[in-house]
Amino acid sequence: LLLVRRGFETVAGGAFMYLDDETAEIKRVWTSSNHRRQGLSRTIMAALEEEIAARGYRRIYLTTGPRQPEARNLYLALGYTPLFDVDGDFEAIGKLAFEKEIVPQNPGVEVRGLRNRVLAWRQRRIIKKSFRWREYPEVRLRDLAGKTTA
Template sequence: MGPVDYVQVALTAPEVAPLLTGLRQEYDARYGHGAGESVLDVDAGEFESPTGAFVVLVDDGTTVAGGGIRRIDETVVEIKRMWTNPDYRRQGYAIRMLRELAGLARQLGYQTVRLETGHAQPEALALYRRLGFVEIGSYGPYENATAFELDLDAVTAKPRH
């Protein structure tokens, strides 16, 4: 595989379309027909500057991975729309994306990152736990979601390996 570059884009950018399609298909497969419609539950404007951002990793025109951050309040940001192209999984792209999004959150002045995932995504649950995210009570519209939080100050205090 060739080099992969981060690109900060609007949620409506062409590079994001494969990500949203992939998420819809994945949610439908894991949670049942219609579950993929949840990718439309947040207005695209919430992922834009100055309070949010959306980033994709692109490899020679192919969207490899992506994710966005959106403001919850003045100190807390939420990561949403995390996805990795199935052809690129198990290569560290999700970790790179999480680090990039956490870095953007810090630059925008946030102190805490939150996210939610579902029971049918054991790979995501394991990844977030391994990276130091702490399980918290559900805060969003999904009753059965598992919610996590990461203190960005604690992350920057840890040495990187």
């Protein structure tokens, strides 16, 4: 969980959670309406991506709603691959899913240190014992022709 505070006011935040051994899911990225257009969402996403990579995950998954064009555009600008038809009717699609592979070509992302790998392993072990997670979506990284690309 990451929160951005100014004084005693929380102005932005985001979180991630374990989805599977290689995938983290980013959840609840938001910015206060009074603090938008200041780059806070990009800052939060960069910090979350860095921590996800440091814990040894290789993939990031996230969703947004059909009535959030700013979020959709942000994720596209940050290099996330849409797992839906970008020319389709977003209301009919419902949740708009995105995915991003963490590879060395993505600047600023690298897996660091044994300590972070151990922390990630512990987190995954505890979560597996404590919670039931929904299955990872079967459809990933599809091109417009419907052929799997990765």
